Amino acid sequence: MATSPSVALAPPATAPRSSKLKIVIPLAVLASVLAGGGGYYFMSHRSSAAPEASAAPAPVPEKPIFVTLEPLTVNVQSEGRSRFLHVGMALKVRDEQAKAHVVEYMPEVRSRVLLLLSNRPPESLVTTDDKARLAEEIRLELSRPLGAGLPAQEIGSVSFNTFVVQ
Numbered sequence: 001m002a003t004s005p006s007v008a009l010a011p012p013a014t015a016p017r018s019s020k021l022k023i024v025i026p027l028a029v030l031a032s033v034l035a036g037g038g039g040y041y042f043m044s045h046r047s048s049a050a051p052e053a054s055a056a057p058a059p060v061p062e063k064p065i066f067v068t069l070e071p072l073t074v075n076v077q078s079e080g081r082s083r084f085l086h087v088g089m090a091l092k093v094r095d096e097q098a099k100a101h102v103v104e105y106m107p108e109v110r111s112r113v114l115l116l117l118s119n120r121p122p123e124s125l126v127t128t129d130d131k132a133r134l135a136e137e138i139r140l141e142l143s144r145p146l147g148a149g150l151p152a153q154e155i156g157s158v159s160f161n162t163f164v165v166q
Contacts, residue, residue: 066090067102069110071162074118076125083122088162089113089135091142094154102153105146112141122165131160 071088091109093099102109116138124130135158142155 065093065096065099066159067093067099068161069106069113072110072114072117074114076118076120076122076165078122084166085117085120085122085125086162086164086166087117087160089138090159090161091139092156092159094156098154101146102142108146109142113138116141125163125165131163135160 068090069088071086073084073086076083076085091102093102117134120134125134138158139155142158143153145152
């Protein structure tokens with residue numbers, strides 16, 4: 001029989017591999033620890049900030065309270081032509097008590113607005129500035145006391161929802 005030369009097997013190349021593992025495993029553990037620590041830090045500070053936020057809640061804006069007037073139609077001053085103004089509006093008031101007061105005195109409110117609108121030339125109601133000026137005049141007129149011995153109304157604003165000059 002022929003003798004076959006024995007091939008010496010080289011030892012496995014574990015030396016370089018083990019040195020890489022000695023570096024990679026601790027780095028992976030360190031990265032995991034840092035990520036966990038960062039997550040814990042973030043969550044602990046986030047949860048500690050939450051009681052402060054709930055202890056002093058941010059101010060919630062109050063819901064606006066409006067009183068809607070039925071649309072009004074008035075004749076306006078015109079030179080030789082019959083013209084009219086058709087306007088619908090809402091009044092912004094401070095609270096439910098003020099709303100009830102305006103509703104109770106609605107005939108007086110409508111009368112004041114009709115008298116204020118009927119003295120207008122139609123040319124003074126065309127631009128946006130004209131309408132803003134008119135809304136402010138209505139607000140001031142309706143802020144006056146609605147009856148003898150009553151306090152002044154606090155009308156916050158007047159909003160038009162229809163406005164037609166014809």
